[in-house]
Amino acid sequence: MQxxxxxxxxxxxxxxxxxxxxxxxxxxxWEIINPRGSHAIAxxxxxxxxxxxxxxxxxxxxGMNQQATVNxxxxxxxxxxxxxxxxxxxxxxxxSQYLGATGHGGLIVVKGNASSRCGISMKGxxxxxxxxxxxxxxxxxxxGNLVVCGDAGDALGDSCYEAQFFVRGSVKSLGAxxxxxxxxxxxxxxxxxxxxxxxxDADPKDFTRYGSxxxxxxxxxxxxxxx
Amino acid sequence: MCGIVGLFLKDKSLEPKLGEMLTAMLVxxxxxxxxxxxxxxxxxxxxxxxxxTVQSDDPDxxxxxxxxxxxxxxxxxxxxxxKSTHAILxxxxxxxxxxxxxxxxxxxxxxVMSRGDSIEIFKEVGLPxxxxxxxxxxxxxxxxxxxxxxxxxxxxxxxxxxHPFNTGDDQCLVHNxxxxxHNSLRRKLRRDGVHIExxxxxxxxxxxxxxxxxxxxxxxxxLESSLDDLDGFFTxxxxxxxxxxxxxxxxxxxxxxxxxxxxxVAFGSEYRALVDLPGIENARVWEPEPATVYFWSHSSxxxxxxxxx
Numbered sequence: 001m002q003x004x005x006x007x008x009x010x011x012x013x014x015x016x017x018x019x020x021x022x023x024x025x026x027x028x029x030w031e032i033i034n035p036r037g038s039h040a041i042a043x044x045x046x047x048x049x050x051x052x053x054x055x056x057x058x059x060x061x062x063g064m065n066q067q068a069t070v071n072x073x074x075x076x077x078x079x080x081x082x083x084x085x086x087x088x089x090x091x092x093x094x095x096s097q098y099l100g101a102t103g104h105g106g107l108i109v110v111k112g113n114a115s116s117r118c119g120i121s122m123k124g125x126x127x128x129x130x131x132x133x134x135x136x137x138x139x140x141x142x143x144g145n146l147v148v149c150g151d152a153g154d155a156l157g158d159s160c161y162e163a164q165f166f167v168r169g170s171v172k173s174l175g176a177x178x179x180x181x182x183x184x185x186x187x188x189x190x191x192x193x194x195x196x197x198x199x200x201d202a203d204p205k206d207f208t209r210y211g212s213x214x215x216x217x218x219x220x221x222x223x224x225x226x227x
Numbered sequence: 228m229c230g231i232v233g234l235f236l237k238d239k240s241l242e243p244k245l246g247e248m249l250t251a252m253l254v255x256x257x258x259x260x261x262x263x264x265x266x267x268x269x270x271x272x273x274x275x276x277x278x279x280t281v282q283s284d285d286p287d288x289x290x291x292x293x294x295x296x297x298x299x300x301x302x303x304x305x306x307x308x309x310k311s312t313h314a315i316l317x318x319x320x321x322x323x324x325x326x327x328x329x330x331x332x333x334x335x336x337x338x339v340m341s342r343g344d345s346i347e348i349f350k351e352v353g354l355p356x357x358x359x360x361x362x363x364x365x366x367x368x369x370x371x372x373x374x375x376x377x378x379x380x381x382x383x384x385x386x387x388x389x390h391p392f393n394t395g396d397d398q399c400l401v402h403n404x405x406x407x408x409h410n411s412l413r414r415k416l417r418r419d420g421v422h423i424e425x426x427x428x429x430x431x432x433x434x435x436x437x438x439x440x441x442x443x444x445x446x447x448x449x450l451e452s453s454l455d456d457l458d459g460f461f462t463x464x465x466x467x468x469x470x471x472x473x474x475x476x477x478x479x480x481x482x483x484x485x486x487x488x489x490x491x492v493a494f495g496s497e498y499r500a501l502v503d504l505p506g507i508e509n510a511r512v513w514e515p516e517p518a519t520v521y522f523w524s525h526s527s528x529x530x531x532x533x534x535x536x
Contacts, residue, residue, distance in 0.1 A: 036502045037497060037499035037500075037501075038499065056512070058497055058498060058499055077482075077497065077498060078482055093512075094514070096482065096484075115514055116517065134479075135477075135479075135517065
């Protein structure tokens, strides 16, 4: 285990050290202490390493992540895991707004709640939240899965494409063109897999699936007068 | 961007350190807005007295003999403490309106930063660390306070454009965000006789709250109606004589983090601002919900009310 004291080493050096790890590095376990809510911690990693941040983080922690596993032992600030490509991010506390925005792949797990705009414009990332999520989540979500064990806020999945949403609790309101869907066997299997990967004990049968009604996909000529 | 901090002390033993704690929080937020900074401190009141904080760009001339001149007009003792470009005027209770008129008539370019029994507002152009040092904020004690560091977007970088804005006796407002309907709202409020000095959007927000309260609304009601009448982005932190309140617009894209322990309630634009507070590791830390008005007060239990969509 390599330990980096962020308040001592500084952000640039810390990220530079992590970026220097090659695919075949022997130093696979890293620990960052004294994060003190700093921005952009462990951003842009691209190696199969595991980084554990001991405390709460600020904006954009683990953004653009590839391959790496980043554990946040605290709460995470806005834009955590933005544009994640692969790998895994686990947040022990709460996550602030636009978690995993535009994420293309990988998995993000939140043990607490996620705030507004969770998974906005998601493009393939899987996000599993043990608590609740805020308003406008998965706005324009294109692909990937958003799993919510608690409740979802206003306008879930507004203007979504092919991203799927599984919510166990209530949904305050659905966004434009988002609708309730049937839970078929393949969805139960998919959801069970995601919950297992996230290490969350929940029964897929308790969830409801939501997704695009696909009414906004094509221009409706009857609406021409509105433009 | 702008950065906001606030600290409401439950533990009286921390009161002598309020200025020091609030300054450290505000300095951490410097990179959210380095244009200008301000702080409102509620330092406590004394019976039969009230206070005004005033500012001048030429303090040597403007404040010269000001206490004696005011004492004559008001007919009581006036104590003046000069701190850089600001002066704290300690006045007989109930004389702030008369004092304000007298200051206008003197025509010395003196501007009123705050009025009230407990509040003192200090604000200037410059970095938070310089502004705090200039007014010796770290040495101030008090029950609660709020601070702001500004990145100007809607109007010029001036002292009067800096936050906090005094919205009424012992009330003040700081804002992170930008209001988009401030021009039309300013015209409407001016037609109703509300004095608005600058082209700043937050001043309009502050004037709006004052106007609502003059028309009988409580501060809580005024904040709730601001959710209907103010268009734009805002996280507001509002100081009152005995506490503070928080409200975010329904979109809530401007960040806000709160922390509460047995000793204090703290607000920061980011968690970074809170990391040096005592016992923060075990504090309850959360984000205030959008379109919900929160209040903490020394005289009553905390409240939060969600505005129906």
